[in-house]
Amino acid sequence: MTNEDLYYTFIDIANGLLTGSMLGGYYAMVSIGLALNFGVMRLVNLAHGDWLIVAAYIAAALATLTPLSPFWMFVPVVPLMFVVGYVLQRWFLNRVSVQAMERRGMSTNFGLMSPLLVTFGTSIVIAQALLGIFDSNARGIPNELSFAAIRLGEDLSVSVLRLIFFFVAVAILIFLHQFLHRSHIGRAIRAASDDSEIAPLMGMPTAHVYAVASGIALGIAGAAGVMIGMSRTFQPFDGPQFLLVAFGVVIIGGLGSVKGSLVGGVLLGIVQVLAGTYFGPAAQQVGGYMLILLVLAFRPKGLFSA
Amino acid sequence: MAEAIFTTSTATAPSARPAKAPLLRIGGLSAFYGELRAIYDVNLSVGEGEILSVIGANGAGKSTLMKSVMGMMNRGSAAHTRGEVVFRGTRLDRLGTEAIVDAGVAMVPEGRRLFPRMSVEDNLLCGAWLPRCRVGMRARLDEVYALFPRLAERRSQIVSQMSGGEQQMVAIGRALMSSPSLLLIDELSLGLAPAVVDDIYRTLDDIHRQGVACIVIEQDLARALAVADQVCVMLEGSIVLEGSPQSLTRTQIEAAYFGTGA
Numbered sequence: 271m272t273n274e275d276l277y278y279t280f281i282d283i284a285n286g287l288l289t290g291s292m293l294g295g296y297y298a299m300v301s302i303g304l305a306l307n308f309g310v311m312r313l314v315n316l317a318h319g320d321w322l323i324v325a326a327y328i329a330a331a332l333a334t335l336t337p338l339s340p341f342w343m344f345v346p347v348v349p350l351m352f353v354v355g356y357v358l359q360r361w362f363l364n365r366v367s368v369q370a371m372e373r374r375g376m377s378t379n380f381g382l383m384s385p386l387l388v389t390f391g392t393s394i395v396i397a398q399a400l401l402g403i404f405d406s407n408a409r410g411i412p413n414e415l416s417f418a419a420i421r422l423g424e425d426l427s428v429s430v431l432r433l434i435f436f437f438v439a440v441a442i443l444i445f446l447h448q449f450l451h452r453s454h455i456g457r458a459i460r461a462a463s464d465d466s467e468i469a470p471l472m473g474m475p476t477a478h479v480y481a482v483a484s485g486i487a488l489g490i491a492g493a494a495g496v497m498i499g500m501s502r503t504f505q506p507f508d509g510p511q512f513l514l515v516a517f518g519v520v521i522i523g524g525l526g527s528v529k530g531s532l533v534g535g536v537l538l539g540i541v542q543v544l545a546g547t548y549f550g551p552a553a554q555q556v557g558g559y560m561l562i563l564l565v566l567a568f569r570p571k572g573l574f575s576a
Numbered sequence: 577m578a579e580a581i582f583t584t585s586t587a588t589a590p591s592a593r594p595a596k597a598p599l600l601r602i603g604g605l606s607a608f609y610g611e612l613r614a615i616y617d618v619n620l621s622v623g624e625g626e627i628l629s630v631i632g633a634n635g636a637g638k639s640t641l642m643k644s645v646m647g648m649m650n651r652g653s654a655a656h657t658r659g660e661v662v663f664r665g666t667r668l669d670r671l672g673t674e675a676i677v678d679a680g681v682a683m684v685p686e687g688r689r690l691f692p693r694m695s696v697e698d699n700l701l702c703g704a705w706l707p708r709c710r711v712g713m714r715a716r717l718d719e720v721y722a723l724f725p726r727l728a729e730r731r732s733q734i735v736s737q738m739s740g741g742e743q744q745m746v747a748i749g750r751a752l753m754s755s756p757s758l759l760l761i762d763e764l765s766l767g768l769a770p771a772v773v774d775d776i777y778r779t780l781d782d783i784h785r786q787g788v789a790c791i792v793i794e795q796d797l798a799r800a801l802a803v804a805d806q807v808c809v810m811l812e813g814s815i816v817l818e819g820s821p822q823s824l825t826r827t828q829i830e831a832a833y834f835g836t837g838a
Contacts, residue, residue, distance in 0.1 A: 375610060375653040454705060457694075461702045464691040470673035471646065471683055473706035473754060526693075 281425045282547050288422075290540030292432035295439035296501075297535030299494035300512050301519035302443065302528065303487030309526040310463040310483045311359075312368050313385050317393040318516055320509030321488055325351055325495025327400060327504075330411045340413040340500055344438075347492045355488030360481035363388070369466060369476075393509060400506035408503040416500075435497045440532070442493060446486070447528040459483045463526070518562045524572025533574060537561065599624045599789050600645070600681075600758055605659035605669075607637070607644045614640040615813040617659070622758065622806070627780075627790045629800035629821075631833060632810035638793045639686055641810070642760045645791075646683050647673040663758065678706050682756035686763045686793075688747040692736040696727050699735055699746050703753030713753075720749040723779050741772030748779070758789045765796055777803060797829065811835045 300322060307313045315321075328350065329343040336342070364370060366388045371381035418430040450456040458479045462469040469476055498504055498512070515538070523534025538558050545557025565572065598621040605618045615637040622628045630638050640649065645668065649655045661668040668676050682703075690699050700720055704713045721728035724745040730738065735746055744764075751759055764780070765773040777799060784790060784803075794800035801807060801821040808818035809832040817824065817832035830836075 373652040373654055451698075454701075454710065457698060457702055458705055460694060460698075461691050461705075464693055465689055467648075468685060468689045468691075469702075470648075471677060471685065472702045472750070473674045473677040473709070474702075475672075475674045 278425075281423075283544070284426055286540055286544035286547055288426070288428050289432070290543040291536050292428065292436045293539030293543065294536030295436035295532070296432075296494065296497050297515055297519050297539055298443060298523075298531045299435075299439045299490060299497065299535075301516035301523075301535060302446065302531045303491040303494075304513070304516040305520045305523075305525055305531055306483055306487040306490075308520070310459055311363075311480050312382070313363060313484075314389070315487075316386060316389040316513065317396060317509070318389075318487075318491065319511065319513030320393045320396040321351070321354075321491050322495040322498060322512050323400065323504055323506065323509045324396060325492040326411075326499035327404060327409075329496040329499045330409050333411050340411045340496075343411070343496050343499075344493055347496050348489045351492030351495070352485040352489035354485075355491075356481045356485035358488075359484030360477060363484065364477050364480060367480075393513075397506050397509060404506065406505060406507075408505050409499075410503040411496075411499040413500050429501075431501055435501065438493070438497075442490060443528050443532055446490070449486075450528070455479070455482055459486075518558055521562050521572060522565050524569075524575030527574040530572060530574030534572070537573075598622065599626070599664060600791075601660075601662045602641075602645070603660045603662070605641075605644060605657060605661060607640050607649050607655070607657045609655050610653065613813065615644070615810075618815055620808055620815060620818065622789055622791060624757075625784070625787045625789050626805045627784055627792060627803055628806045628808065629804035630791060630793045630808055630810060631795070631797060631800050631829070633833060635812075636810040637813040638810055639762050640813075642683060642762050642791065642793065644669075645676075645681065645760060647671055647676045674706075677754055677756075678708065680755070680757040681760065682751040682754050682758075683760040684744075684747045684751045684762060684764075686766075688740075688743045690735045690743055690746055690750070693734065695732050695734055696738075696746055697731040700727075700749050700753055703750035706754060709754050716753055716755065720752055723752075723782060724749055739772075741768045741776070744768060744772075744776060745779075748776070748783075752783065752788075756788060758791070759783065761790060761792045764792050764794050765799065773799070797833075801829075809833055 304318045307315045325347050329347050332343055333340045366384045368381035371384050415431045419427040420430060421427045450460055458474045462476050462479045466476055518538050519531055519534040522537055523530030541561045542554045542558045546554040601621040603619055607615045632638050643649050644657045645661055649657045663679055666679055700717055727745055735743055804821055807821050808815050809829060
């Protein structure tokens with residue numbers, strides 16, 4: 271191996287680690303809502319990816335209405351998505367949840383099935399609604415940093431946008447971790463996640479606690495949606511592809527841990543980028559799924575499961 | 577210890593309770609799991625600051641009775657109750673569990689049911705979730721630590737790594753964090769070492785002296801009788817014997833417990 275080969279191998283790996291990590295922060299954001307929903311409510315939200323796309327569309331629509339930088343779109347989209355999540359859980363998903371089905375005397379198996387069907391239906395409705403309201407053309411949210419990059423060397427650079435999003439993601443995840451551990455409602459969310467039958471004995475209204483958890487899940491999905499909109503193009507039917515990313519991160523990182531989501535996201539990102547570099551763009555997804563399969567085979571509960 | 581801790585607005589000192597206004601009155605209470613009836617037409621009352629021991633074999637309906645008081649049997653077609661539960665004039669049977677806790681009733685569930693991934697302190701703070709409990713929450717936490725000094729030393733330990741006795745202390749402390757006037761304890765000593773049980777009973781005495789009424793489910797007959805103001809024996813979902821420990825003979829209680837109809 272010549273020095274030049276070594277140099278390019280080094281550059282490839284450095285680029286994989288760097289770009290993959292950046293990608294991972296945003297993957298963590300994409301997945302944390304899914305993990306929170308399942309960890310707390312035992313709800314597998316099959317519409318999770320579609321809500322990300324909804325947030326991207328809302329951000330894109332608002333961005334065209336104001337002269338402000340698209341970065342400001344986090345400000346309305348995150349609280350809006352929180353409200354959507356709260357309302358959806360409180361007055362809709364709570365009625366079809368595992369717990370609600372058990373209250374009606376249905377078996378747990380049926381109980382798990384019911385929210386799956388409902389969120390699968392929601393996913394279809396959202397995608398069709400987006401297609402009806404907008405169109406099937408790919409959109410993006412053009413912004414001043416779309417093509418900006420920091421050069422770290424002659425052959426190594428990092429996208430400024432990705433770098434900003436990585437730090438935003440880490441900040442949001444740290445905030446979420448602190449929130450879950452230090453606030454009253456955060457403790458209630460963890461309590462309801464540990465033992466939903468006993469949480470009411472603490473005076474905790476689980477319907478409200480679940481709704482807040484779901485609000486947080488969609489709020490973070492909202493932030494991820496804005497990031498998607500600003501860093502790539504999106505279409506009405508892109509939701510499921512993000513749902514798959516989210517499943518992958520949850521499998522790798524394990525449920526019930528914010529740290530797991532971040533590490534899972536970063537690992538998935540790095541493997542995808544390296545696989546893409548060495549075996550071509552088609553190998554990106556294959557590499558990601560290989561990692562998921564390996565984790566499932568050797569650590570089926572994920573690397574950071576509680 | 578025990579000065580002015582956990583005193584509730586209407587609590588009275590045990591020495592001064594001649595009137596014994598019923599704090600809790602259960603009238604004609606039946607509970608069902610689906611079609612299956614688990615308790616039949618139960619009537620009983622507990623006075624302010626009183627300790628009621630409920631004894632009975634496994635499956636006699638003791639836990640179901642407690643769950644019914646806490647509104648945990650109102651689960652649509654899966655489980656429901658009939659009859660009334662009145663606490664200080666409020667119909668608890670029409671309220672949800674959260675509202676019942678807010679009214680001043682707390683429960684230590686069977687098997688303790690702590691939040692296993694949380695620390696001692698987080699478990700205790702969970703007990704103070706209600707808005708009315710958040711004022712003075714830290715002071716109440718110190719009071720619980722005063723009752724159970726061992727918990728103060730281990731406040732940051734994850735509860736699943738603790739012994740059964742320590743977990744029971746956390747469970748009792750967690751229930752006390754909501755400043756209840758009535759504390760229900762399901763299986764106070766089950767599966768615990770005798771020395772630990774002694775400790776826990778001493779603390780129960782402290783709690784009782786602060787004016788908190790208790791309903792205790794206990795398998796240990798001697799302890800149940802020693803601590804109680806009133807005893808009731810359940811058999812196959814009904815109360816078959818009740819009275820003060822002094823007024824009942826051991827033979828009577830054993831006959832009721834085993835249903836041998838002496």
